[in-house]
Amino acid sequence: xxxxxxxxxxxxxxxxxxxxxxxxxxxxxxxxxxxxxxxxxxxxxxxxxxxxxxxxxxxxxxxxxxxxxxxxxxxxxxxxxxxxxxxxxxxxxxxxxxxxxxxxxxxxxxxxxxxxxxxxxxxxxxxxxxxxxxxxxxxxxxxxxxxxxxxxxxxxxxxxxxxxxxxxxxxxxxxxxxxxxxxxxxxxxxxxxxxxxxxxxxxx
Amino acid sequence: xxxxxxxxxxxxxxxxxxxxxxxxxxxxxxxxxxxxxxxxxxxxxxxxxxxxxxxxxxxxxxxxxxxxxxxxxxxxxxxxxxxxxxxxxxxxxxxxxxxxxxxxxxxxxxxxxxxxxxxxxxxxxxxxxxxxxxxxxxxxxxxxxxxxxxxxxxxxxxxxxxxxxxxxxxxxxxxxxxxxxxxxxxxxxxxxxxxxxxxxxxxx
DNA sequence: GCCGTCGTATGACATCTGTCATCCGGCACA
DNA sequence: TGTGCCGGATGACAGATGTCATACGACGGC
Numbered sequence: 248x249x250x251x252x253x254x255x256x257x258x259x260x261x262x263x264x265x266x267x268x269x270x271x272x273x274x275x276x277x278x279x280x281x282x283x284x285x286x287x288x289x290x291x292x293x294x295x296x297x298x299x300x301x302x303x304x305x306x307x308x309x310x311x312x313x314x315x316x317x318x319x320x321x322x323x324x325x326x327x328x329x330x331x332x333x334x335x336x337x338x339x340x341x342x343x344x345x346x347x348x349x350x351x352x353x354x355x356x357x358x359x360x361x362x363x364x365x366x367x368x369x370x371x372x373x374x375x376x377x378x379x380x381x382x383x384x385x386x387x388x389x390x391x392x393x394x395x396x397x398x399x400x401x402x403x404x405x406x407x408x409x410x411x412x413x414x415x416x417x418x419x420x421x422x423x424x425x426x427x428x429x430x431x432x433x434x435x436x437x438x439x440x441x442x443x444x445x446x447x448x449x450x451x
Numbered sequence: 452x453x454x455x456x457x458x459x460x461x462x463x464x465x466x467x468x469x470x471x472x473x474x475x476x477x478x479x480x481x482x483x484x485x486x487x488x489x490x491x492x493x494x495x496x497x498x499x500x501x502x503x504x505x506x507x508x509x510x511x512x513x514x515x516x517x518x519x520x521x522x523x524x525x526x527x528x529x530x531x532x533x534x535x536x537x538x539x540x541x542x543x544x545x546x547x548x549x550x551x552x553x554x555x556x557x558x559x560x561x562x563x564x565x566x567x568x569x570x571x572x573x574x575x576x577x578x579x580x581x582x583x584x585x586x587x588x589x590x591x592x593x594x595x596x597x598x599x600x601x602x603x604x605x606x607x608x609x610x611x612x613x614x615x616x617x618x619x620x621x622x623x624x625x626x627x628x629x630x631x632x633x634x635x636x637x638x639x640x641x642x643x644x645x646x647x648x649x650x651x652x653x654x655x
Numbered sequence: 656g657c658c659g660t661c662g663t664a665t666g667a668c669a670t671c672t673g674t675c676a677t678c679c680g681g682c683a684c685a
Numbered sequence: 686t687g688t689g690c691c692g693g694a695t696g697a698c699a700g701a702t703g704t705c706a707t708a709c710g711a712c713g714g715c
Contacts, residue, residue: 260558261559261562262557262559262560262561262562262564265562267470269470269476270470270474331466352466354467355466357466358468394661394662404644405641406640407641408701417662417663421662421663421665423702423703423704424663427703427705431704436610437609437611437671438609439608439609439643440610441609442609597692598691612671621692621694622693622694624693624694625694627674630672641672
């Protein structure tokens with residue numbers, strides 16, 4: 248029989264993280280050797296523990312699971328990457344795959360899929376929800392330019408044009424232009440809806 | 452030794468739910484006898500399984516954990532209620548307690564607190580994070596009227612005044628008045644920020 | 656070398672949003 | 686019985702927002 252699979256678990260909510268660890272602890276062939284709560288300590292922990300698989304939540308302080316995945320993929324290419332998230336946003340799937348993820352799971356999938364995914368990626372397979380994959384492909388790529396995304400992100404908290412202009416070192420007119428084109432690209436009625444749509448698709 | 456504590460687990464994300472079940476399964480004196488993924492089936496499940504404690508996530512389809520708590524409290528007052536949530540919004544704590552909750556936990560508290568809280572509520576204690584309790588008291592009550600809340604909630608998706616007026620059977624001017632007073636009460640700069648602030652405080 | 660796109664900017668315009676004063680009817684509390 | 690507050694409404698006004706045409710330099714592809 249093969250040696251146990253060493254897993255790194257990155258998830259910011261302690262209760263969920265430890266619960267997932269308990270879940271994986273029930274599997275004979277899997278051992279959680281490290282747990283972290285922030286995206287920016289993932290690499291160090293992976294180095295310190297010589298892990299086989301990293302299980303990464305996307306929503307984390309410090310760095311997102313996707314950013315952590317990109318870093319791990321570059322620095323420790325032997326480590327397999329399973330990205331786990333609450334939101335099945337097609338844009339997330341796309342960027343996770345671009346960052347080198349081997350599996351992409353949503354948290355409302357059955358728990359059994361987690362251990363299964365870990366074994367599969369270790370065997371060289373890729374694990375993706377087919378529905379989500381179809382959605383990601385159907386939706387097309389992010390139509391927003393870098394600047395448009397930046398302005399939308401800054402506008403999320405309800406800042407006015409003047410504040411956005413000051414924060415981004417742009418003229419007010421330019422801010423309005425970017426927001427206007429973003430609103431049109433997203434078929435929104437105003438900036439608030441544009442933000443919502445972009446968030447939903449994982450384009451921010 | 453006392454008989455095992457029968458727990459009902461209500462949480463919409465399967466992976467998290469089953470992971471929490473695995474976590475609680477490690478405790479000798481606790482048994483998860485029922486799992487549900489929607490708020491509106493909690494009562495029926497509690498009736499069917501004669502549970503001692505209900506563990507309720509707030510964010511669920513069908514009905515929120517808080518609504519489910521109120522219903523359980525009214526119909527099966529013997530069942531102890533532990534409310535669990537991602538967001539430590541003081542307004543959530545307030546309404547959970549008003550709905551008869553015995554404990555209020557946030558998901559980024561250490562996992563050990565979960566089993567501990569279950570035992571404590573069964574012993575008649577109440578379990579609340581002191582920091583959160585202080586925040587809830589310091590913040591005061593929800594300053595918004597019913598209508599203001601309703602309009603804010605409807606405005607969340609980026610609807611225009613005209614659409615809000617149509618949806619709520621109000622005149623456009625009235626919609627603007629409500630939004631204006633809400634914006635002032637929340638010390639926001641515009642509706643978007645007002646929505647954000649109200650959400651953060653758990654006032655929507 | 657030309658064309659398209661991006662980033663940046665301006666000015667003009669129409670519309671939307673936020674504020675304020677004011678009004679009415681109903682209802683609760685003193 | 687009067688004094689408020691809430692729900693609902695109107696009208697007027699200032700300022701914010703969204704749209705459009707237009708412009709220029711940089712850069713990439715053909």
